[in-house]
Amino acid sequence: MALVAALGVVSACGGGTNDSPSATQQTGASSAAAGDSGPQFVDFRTVEPGSGAGLKLGYISLSEAVPFIKLVSDSIKKQAEAAGAELVFCDSQGDAAKALECARNFKTQGVQGYLNFQQDAKAAAAICQAGPQVPVVAIDIQQDPCQKAFMGANxxxxxxxxxxxxxxxxxxxxxxxxxxxxxxxxxxxxxxxxxxxxxxxxxxxxxxxxxxxxxxxxxxxxxxxxxxxxxxxxxxxxxxxxxxxxxxxxxxxxxxxxxxxxxxxxxxxxxxxxxxxxxxxxxxxxxxxxxxxxxAYFPERYGEIGIPYLIDLVKNKSVPANLLVNHQxxxxxxxxxxxxxxx
Known part of the structure:
Protein backbone atom coordinates (compact mmCIF):
# COMPACT_ATOMS: atom_id res chain seq x y z
CA MET A 1 0.00 0.00 0.00
CA ALA A 2 2.17 2.60 -0.85
CA LEU A 3 1.86 5.29 1.92
CA VAL A 4 -1.84 3.71 6.11
CA ALA A 5 -3.39 -0.84 4.22
CA ALA A 6 -3.79 1.29 3.96
CA LEU A 7 -0.22 3.66 6.71
CA GLY A 8 2.10 1.16 6.29
CA VAL A 9 -2.78 3.47 4.99
CA VAL A 10 1.71 5.62 4.38
CA SER A 11 3.24 3.19 1.36
CA ALA A 12 0.26 2.24 1.55
CA CYS A 13 -2.63 2.98 4.35
CA GLY A 14 3.30 6.16 7.45
CA GLY A 15 3.66 8.88 9.85
CA GLY A 16 5.10 12.21 8.76
CA THR A 17 5.67 12.33 5.03
CA ASN A 18 6.62 8.71 4.54
CA ASP A 19 5.31 7.15 1.38
CA SER A 20 3.56 4.27 3.07
CA PRO A 21 -0.51 4.68 3.98
CA SER A 22 -0.80 1.86 6.25
CA ALA A 23 1.23 3.52 8.91
CA THR A 24 -0.62 6.76 9.15
CA GLN A 25 -3.86 5.04 9.82
CA GLN A 26 -5.27 5.73 13.25
CA THR A 27 -8.39 3.75 13.76
CA GLY A 28 -11.34 5.40 15.42
CA ALA A 29 -12.60 2.15 16.85
CA SER A 30 -11.37 0.13 19.76
CA SER A 31 -12.36 -2.91 17.77
CA ALA A 32 -12.24 -6.50 18.87
CA ALA A 33 -9.99 -9.00 17.17
CA ALA A 34 -11.72 -11.29 14.72
CA GLY A 35 -13.88 -13.79 16.52
CA ASP A 36 -14.32 -11.76 19.73
CA SER A 37 -17.62 -10.03 19.07
CA GLY A 38 -18.59 -10.54 15.45
CA PRO A 39 -17.70 -8.55 12.36
CA GLN A 40 -16.55 -4.97 12.86
CA PHE A 41 -17.27 -3.32 9.52
CA VAL A 42 -19.84 -1.72 7.23
CA ASP A 43 -20.67 -2.84 3.73
CA PHE A 44 -19.69 -0.84 0.67
CA ARG A 45 -22.62 1.18 -0.70
CA THR A 46 -22.84 2.40 -4.26
CA VAL A 47 -24.54 5.78 -4.00
CA GLU A 48 -28.09 6.27 -5.16
CA PRO A 49 -28.01 8.38 -8.33
CA GLY A 50 -29.17 11.90 -7.59
CA SER A 51 -28.90 11.45 -3.80
CA GLY A 52 -26.37 14.29 -3.63
CA ALA A 53 -28.10 16.65 -6.06
CA GLY A 54 -27.77 20.25 -4.88
CA LEU A 55 -25.14 19.38 -2.26
CA LYS A 56 -21.63 20.84 -2.13
CA LEU A 57 -19.23 18.37 -0.50
CA GLY A 58 -15.52 18.67 0.26
CA TYR A 59 -12.60 16.26 0.33
CA ILE A 60 -9.13 16.87 1.79
CA SER A 61 -6.73 14.34 0.25
CA LEU A 62 -3.63 13.23 2.14
CA SER A 63 -1.36 13.27 -0.93
CA GLU A 64 -2.15 12.46 -4.53
CA ALA A 65 1.49 11.44 -5.03
CA VAL A 66 0.81 8.28 -3.03
CA PRO A 67 -0.75 5.43 -5.06
CA PHE A 68 -2.99 4.24 -2.21
CA ILE A 69 -4.33 7.75 -1.66
CA LYS A 70 -4.88 8.28 -5.39
CA LEU A 71 -7.06 5.17 -5.45
CA VAL A 72 -9.06 6.52 -2.51
CA SER A 73 -9.46 9.90 -4.19
CA ASP A 74 -10.56 8.46 -7.51
CA SER A 75 -13.20 6.40 -5.74
CA ILE A 76 -14.50 9.42 -3.83
CA LYS A 77 -14.68 11.52 -7.02
CA LYS A 78 -16.50 8.74 -8.85
CA GLN A 79 -19.13 8.30 -6.15
CA ALA A 80 -19.67 12.04 -5.71
CA GLU A 81 -20.27 12.37 -9.45
CA ALA A 82 -22.66 9.42 -9.42
CA ALA A 83 -24.59 11.01 -6.55
CA GLY A 84 -24.88 14.28 -8.45
CA ALA A 85 -23.06 16.23 -5.76
CA GLU A 86 -20.52 19.00 -6.38
CA LEU A 87 -17.17 17.96 -4.92
CA VAL A 88 -14.61 20.55 -3.82
CA PHE A 89 -11.29 18.71 -3.94
CA CYS A 90 -8.14 19.84 -2.10
CA ASP A 91 -4.80 17.98 -1.87
CA SER A 92 -2.99 18.69 1.41
CA GLN A 93 0.18 17.04 0.02
CA GLY A 94 0.92 15.59 3.45
CA ASP A 95 1.18 19.11 4.96
CA ALA A 96 -1.04 20.09 7.90
CA ALA A 97 -0.74 23.78 7.00
CA LYS A 98 -2.08 23.04 3.53
CA ALA A 99 -4.88 21.00 5.03
CA LEU A 100 -5.76 24.03 7.18
CA GLU A 101 -5.99 26.14 4.03
CA CYS A 102 -8.20 23.50 2.43
CA ALA A 103 -10.60 23.76 5.37
CA ARG A 104 -10.63 27.55 5.15
CA ASN A 105 -11.42 27.31 1.46
CA PHE A 106 -14.28 24.92 2.22
CA LYS A 107 -15.74 27.52 4.57
CA THR A 108 -15.46 30.24 1.94
CA GLN A 109 -17.11 28.06 -0.68
CA GLY A 110 -19.98 26.98 1.55
CA VAL A 111 -19.19 23.28 1.68
CA GLN A 112 -21.99 21.43 3.51
CA GLY A 113 -19.95 18.44 4.68
CA TYR A 114 -16.49 17.07 3.98
CA LEU A 115 -14.22 14.05 4.09
CA ASN A 116 -10.86 14.68 5.76
CA PHE A 117 -7.86 12.46 5.01
CA GLN A 118 -5.06 14.65 6.42
CA GLN A 119 -2.34 12.82 8.29
CA ASP A 120 -1.56 14.94 11.39
CA ALA A 121 -4.07 14.10 14.11
CA LYS A 122 -2.50 16.78 16.35
CA ALA A 123 -3.45 19.43 13.82
CA ALA A 124 -7.04 18.25 13.58
CA ALA A 125 -8.49 20.65 16.16
CA ALA A 126 -7.12 23.72 14.38
CA ILE A 127 -8.32 22.41 11.03
CA CYS A 128 -11.78 21.74 12.47
CA GLN A 129 -11.94 25.30 13.80
CA ALA A 130 -10.80 26.81 10.50
CA GLY A 131 -13.32 24.94 8.40
CA PRO A 132 -17.08 25.20 8.14
CA GLN A 133 -19.00 23.83 11.10
CA VAL A 134 -20.53 20.97 9.14
CA PRO A 135 -20.47 17.16 9.30
CA VAL A 136 -16.98 15.68 8.88
CA VAL A 137 -16.04 12.09 8.07
CA ALA A 138 -12.44 11.30 9.05
CA ILE A 139 -10.53 8.90 6.81
CA ASP A 140 -7.92 6.67 8.46
CA ILE A 141 -6.70 9.39 10.87
CA GLN A 142 -8.66 10.87 13.76
CA GLN A 143 -10.01 14.37 13.08
CA ASP A 144 -11.33 15.33 16.51
CA PRO A 145 -13.25 17.24 17.66
CA CYS A 146 -15.35 17.74 14.54
CA GLN A 147 -15.57 14.26 13.07
CA LYS A 148 -19.05 12.78 13.12
CA ALA A 149 -17.81 9.41 11.87
CA PHE A 150 -14.51 7.63 11.28
CA MET A 151 -13.96 5.45 8.23
CA GLY A 152 -11.02 3.28 7.31
CA ALA A 153 -8.99 0.38 8.58
CA ASN A 154 -9.92 -1.97 11.41
CA ALA A 296 -7.14 -6.20 1.33
CA TYR A 297 -8.04 -2.61 2.30
CA PHE A 298 -9.88 -1.83 -0.96
CA PRO A 299 -8.81 1.84 -1.32
CA GLU A 300 -10.42 1.77 -4.75
CA ARG A 301 -13.79 1.43 -2.95
CA TYR A 302 -13.40 3.94 -0.10
CA GLY A 303 -15.79 6.29 -1.89
CA GLU A 304 -18.51 3.68 -1.51
CA ILE A 305 -18.36 4.30 2.23
CA GLY A 306 -17.33 7.94 2.49
CA ILE A 307 -19.72 9.58 0.03
CA PRO A 308 -23.03 7.83 0.85
CA TYR A 309 -22.50 8.17 4.60
CA LEU A 310 -21.42 11.82 4.29
CA ILE A 311 -24.57 12.53 2.31
CA ASP A 312 -26.57 10.85 5.08
CA LEU A 313 -24.93 13.11 7.66
CA VAL A 314 -25.59 16.25 5.66
CA LYS A 315 -29.23 15.17 5.47
CA ASN A 316 -29.30 14.70 9.27
CA LYS A 317 -29.58 10.92 9.10
CA SER A 318 -28.09 8.66 11.76
CA VAL A 319 -24.70 7.18 10.86
CA PRO A 320 -22.48 4.70 12.79
CA ALA A 321 -19.55 6.33 14.56
CA ASN A 322 -17.17 3.82 12.99
CA LEU A 323 -17.36 3.00 9.30
CA LEU A 324 -14.72 0.31 9.07
CA VAL A 325 -13.65 -1.50 5.93
CA ASN A 326 -14.60 -5.14 5.51
CA HIS A 327 -11.06 -6.49 5.19
CA GLN A 328 -10.48 -9.72 3.32
Missing part, protein backbone atom coordinates in the same frame (compact mmCIF):
# COMPACT_ATOMS: atom_id res chain seq x y z
CA UNK A 155 -6.31 -2.65 12.28
CA UNK A 156 -6.87 -5.43 14.82
CA UNK A 157 -8.98 -7.39 12.39
CA UNK A 158 -6.75 -6.64 9.40
CA UNK A 159 -3.72 -8.04 11.20
CA UNK A 160 -5.66 -11.00 12.56
CA UNK A 161 -6.82 -12.08 9.10
CA UNK A 162 -3.28 -12.32 7.71
CA UNK A 163 -1.89 -13.80 10.92
CA UNK A 164 -4.50 -16.52 10.88
CA UNK A 165 -3.55 -17.40 7.30
CA UNK A 166 0.11 -17.65 8.29
CA UNK A 167 -0.87 -19.84 11.24
CA UNK A 168 -2.84 -22.16 8.99
CA UNK A 169 0.15 -22.49 6.67
CA UNK A 170 2.54 -23.12 9.57
CA UNK A 171 0.26 -25.75 11.04
CA UNK A 172 -0.42 -27.63 7.82
CA UNK A 173 3.14 -27.51 6.50
CA UNK A 174 5.36 -27.50 9.58
CA UNK A 175 3.18 -28.52 12.52
CA UNK A 176 3.72 -24.93 13.74
CA UNK A 177 7.50 -25.47 14.02
CA UNK A 178 9.61 -22.73 12.42
CA UNK A 179 12.84 -20.78 12.93
CA UNK A 180 11.85 -17.16 13.48
CA UNK A 181 9.01 -14.66 13.39
CA UNK A 182 10.04 -11.26 12.00
CA UNK A 183 7.64 -8.32 12.37
CA UNK A 184 8.34 -5.35 10.08
CA UNK A 185 6.72 -2.43 11.88
CA UNK A 186 6.34 1.35 12.09
CA UNK A 187 6.62 2.18 15.81
CA UNK A 188 5.86 5.89 15.37
CA UNK A 189 2.40 4.91 14.16
CA UNK A 190 1.66 4.13 17.81
CA UNK A 191 -1.67 2.44 18.45
CA UNK A 192 -2.09 1.62 14.77
CA UNK A 193 1.17 -0.29 14.71
CA UNK A 194 0.35 -2.12 17.93
CA UNK A 195 -3.13 -3.08 16.77
CA UNK A 196 -2.15 -4.24 13.31
CA UNK A 197 1.05 -6.07 14.19
CA UNK A 198 -0.44 -7.41 17.41
CA UNK A 199 -3.34 -8.66 15.29
CA UNK A 200 -0.90 -10.78 13.29
CA UNK A 201 0.28 -12.49 16.45
CA UNK A 202 -3.26 -13.02 17.75
CA UNK A 203 -4.28 -14.56 14.45
CA UNK A 204 -1.25 -16.84 14.35
CA UNK A 205 -1.77 -18.00 17.92
CA UNK A 206 -5.47 -18.65 17.26
CA UNK A 207 -4.27 -21.50 15.05
CA UNK A 208 -0.97 -22.64 16.56
CA UNK A 209 -1.88 -21.97 20.18
CA UNK A 210 -0.95 -19.47 22.92
CA UNK A 211 2.73 -18.69 23.06
CA UNK A 212 3.36 -20.13 19.59
CA UNK A 213 4.90 -16.86 18.35
CA UNK A 214 8.56 -17.51 19.13
CA UNK A 215 11.94 -16.03 18.26
CA UNK A 216 10.13 -12.75 17.63
CA UNK A 217 12.12 -9.91 16.07
CA UNK A 218 10.38 -6.53 15.84
CA UNK A 219 12.05 -4.25 13.32
CA UNK A 220 11.31 -0.64 12.32
CA UNK A 221 11.04 -1.24 8.58
CA UNK A 222 7.95 0.05 6.78
CA UNK A 223 9.58 1.15 3.50
CA UNK A 224 11.18 -1.01 0.85
CA UNK A 225 14.71 0.26 1.52
CA UNK A 226 14.40 -0.11 5.30
CA UNK A 227 13.05 -3.65 5.02
CA UNK A 228 15.73 -4.67 2.53
CA UNK A 229 18.44 -3.68 5.01
CA UNK A 230 16.67 -5.06 8.09
CA UNK A 231 15.84 -8.45 6.59
CA UNK A 232 19.37 -8.80 5.18
CA UNK A 233 20.62 -8.44 8.76
CA UNK A 234 18.07 -10.98 10.03
CA UNK A 235 19.10 -13.52 7.41
CA UNK A 236 22.75 -13.06 8.35
CA UNK A 237 21.85 -13.76 11.98
CA UNK A 238 19.98 -16.96 10.98
CA UNK A 239 22.38 -18.65 8.53
CA UNK A 240 20.82 -22.11 8.65
CA UNK A 241 17.17 -21.16 9.01
CA UNK A 242 14.80 -22.47 6.36
CA UNK A 243 11.42 -21.43 7.79
CA UNK A 244 11.42 -17.73 8.63
CA UNK A 245 8.03 -16.02 8.92
CA UNK A 246 8.09 -12.32 7.93
CA UNK A 247 4.98 -10.18 8.41
CA UNK A 248 4.76 -6.54 7.37
CA UNK A 249 2.74 -3.47 8.21
CA UNK A 250 2.27 -2.85 4.48
CA UNK A 251 3.14 -4.27 1.08
CA UNK A 252 6.30 -2.17 0.72
CA UNK A 253 7.92 -3.76 3.75
CA UNK A 254 7.39 -7.25 2.37
CA UNK A 255 8.61 -6.30 -1.11
CA UNK A 256 11.79 -5.09 0.58
CA UNK A 257 12.07 -8.31 2.57
CA UNK A 258 11.78 -10.43 -0.57
CA UNK A 259 14.38 -8.29 -2.34
CA UNK A 260 16.80 -8.91 0.52
CA UNK A 261 16.20 -12.65 0.43
CA UNK A 262 16.66 -12.83 -3.34
CA UNK A 263 19.90 -10.87 -3.18
CA UNK A 264 21.50 -13.63 -1.07
CA UNK A 265 19.71 -16.53 -2.77
CA UNK A 266 17.44 -17.31 0.18
CA UNK A 267 14.04 -16.48 -1.24
CA UNK A 268 12.89 -19.99 -0.34
CA UNK A 269 13.63 -19.44 3.35
CA UNK A 270 11.16 -16.61 3.99
CA UNK A 271 7.37 -16.96 4.16
CA UNK A 272 5.55 -13.67 4.11
CA UNK A 273 2.27 -11.87 4.73
CA UNK A 274 1.41 -8.21 4.22
CA UNK A 275 -1.24 -5.52 4.53
CA UNK A 276 -2.93 -3.54 1.81
CA UNK A 277 -3.00 -5.80 -1.24
CA UNK A 278 -2.23 -2.82 -3.46
CA UNK A 279 -1.27 -3.43 -7.12
CA UNK A 280 2.44 -3.77 -6.28
CA UNK A 281 1.67 -7.05 -4.50
CA UNK A 282 -0.67 -8.78 -6.92
CA UNK A 283 1.79 -10.61 -9.13
CA UNK A 284 3.82 -11.79 -6.14
CA UNK A 285 0.69 -13.09 -4.44
CA UNK A 286 -0.29 -14.89 -7.64
CA UNK A 287 3.06 -16.48 -8.48
CA UNK A 288 5.21 -16.60 -5.33
CA UNK A 289 4.28 -19.67 -3.24
CA UNK A 290 5.98 -18.11 -0.21
CA UNK A 291 3.64 -15.08 -0.19
CA UNK A 292 1.07 -16.72 2.07
CA UNK A 293 -1.50 -13.95 2.35
CA UNK A 294 -2.23 -10.24 2.22
CA UNK A 295 -5.08 -8.26 3.75
CA UNK A 329 -7.63 -12.18 3.04
CA UNK A 330 -6.02 -12.21 -0.41
CA UNK A 331 -4.15 -15.34 -1.50
CA UNK A 332 -3.03 -17.02 -4.69
CA UNK A 333 -6.43 -18.71 -4.75
CA UNK A 334 -8.51 -15.52 -5.02
CA UNK A 335 -6.22 -12.69 -6.19
CA UNK A 336 -7.24 -13.11 -9.82
CA UNK A 337 -10.91 -13.09 -8.93
CA UNK A 338 -10.51 -9.92 -6.84
CA UNK A 339 -8.09 -7.90 -8.96
CA UNK A 340 -7.31 -9.50 -12.35
CA UNK A 341 -3.56 -8.80 -12.20
CA UNK A 342 -1.87 -8.44 -15.60
CA UNK A 343 0.91 -10.96 -15.04
Missing amino acids: NDRAGFIAGEAVGNHAKSQWDCQYDGFVSLEQPEAGAVNEARMGGYRKGFESVCGPGSVKNLKKVNAFRVDMARTAVADVLTSLPGAKKIIVVGINDDSILGALAAARTVGRQGDVFVAAQGADPSSWCEIKSNPNWIADT AVTKDNVEQLYQPSC
